[in-house]
Amino acid sequence: MLEGKVDPTQEKFPFNDVPVGYEWAKTYIQELVDKGMTTGVTQTKFHPSKSVTRGQFVTMIGRALHLEEHTYQATFKDVKKGEYYTPYILKAAEIGLVKGNHGAFQPHQPISREQMALIITRLYEHLNIQAPTGNYQSFKDYENISPYAREAVGTLKELGVITGKANGEFAPRQHLTRAQSAKVLIESLQHIK
Known part of the structure; x- marks a missing residue:
C-alpha cells in the first residue's frame, strides 16, 4: 500500500496490472511514484480500480507537499501513533x-x-491560492452533491482537475479509485506554485 519507501528513480512503468481502459492513468500513476507520493500495493501491482482510503489520500497530499506533524497528538480517536498515515x-x-x-x-x-x-479546495485555501468558483450544476447529478461539497466540486471542475464521468455525472458519493486519485492529485498540484 502506501507504507513502503518510494524509489523516485524508477525509470520503467513498474506496474503490470493497469488494464485496457486505464491507459489514461499511466502517466499520472508514474508521476505519483516519481514524486514519492505513493507506491503500488506490491512492486508490480497498483490496483487502479480499487478504492483509495481517506488515510491514503491524505498521506499522498502530505508526501507531495512535505506536510507532516512530528509530535503525536490524539486529535482523532482512530488515528493511532505509529501508523504510516498518522503524521499526515x-x-x-x-x-x-x-x-x-x-x-x-x-x-x-x-x-x-x-x-x-473538499480536501483539495481546502488545501488551496490554506496555501492562499485564488481558485475560481465553478458551476457544479453542469453535472447531470448535481442535486446529489452534498451542499458542503458543491462549491468545491465546481471549483475543481473550473480548474480542469475533474471532468466527471463519461455520462456527464460527477458521482459524488462514489469511491475515488487509485487511478482517479493519481489524476486528481497530479492535476491539483499543477495549480500549486
Whole structure:
C-alpha cells in the first residue's frame, strides 16, 4: 500500500496490472511514484480500480507537499501513533484540510469523490491560492452533491482537475479509485506554485 519507501528513480512503468481502459492513468500513476507520493500495493501491482482510503489520500497530499506533524497528538480517536498515515492526518487536521466526524477520522474508509474535492479546495485555501468558483450544476447529478461539497466540486471542475464521468455525472458519493486519485492529485498540484 502506501507504507513502503518510494524509489523516485524508477525509470520503467513498474506496474503490470493497469488494464485496457486505464491507459489514461499511466502517466499520472508514474508521476505519483516519481514524486514519492505513493507506491503500488506490491512492486508490480497498483490496483487502479480499487478504492483509495481517506488515510491514503491524505498521506499522498502530505508526501507531495512535505506536510507532516512530528509530535503525536490524539486529535482523532482512530488515528493511532505509529501508523504510516498518522503524521499526515495530524498535520492535515492542524491546517484545516480535514475535520473528521464525531472525533474520528476513519482512515481506513474509502474516500468519496466529493470528500476529495473538499480536501483539495481546502488545501488551496490554506496555501492562499485564488481558485475560481465553478458551476457544479453542469453535472447531470448535481442535486446529489452534498451542499458542503458543491462549491468545491465546481471549483475543481473550473480548474480542469475533474471532468466527471463519461455520462456527464460527477458521482459524488462514489469511491475515488487509485487511478482517479493519481489524476486528481497530479492535476491539483499543477495549480500549486
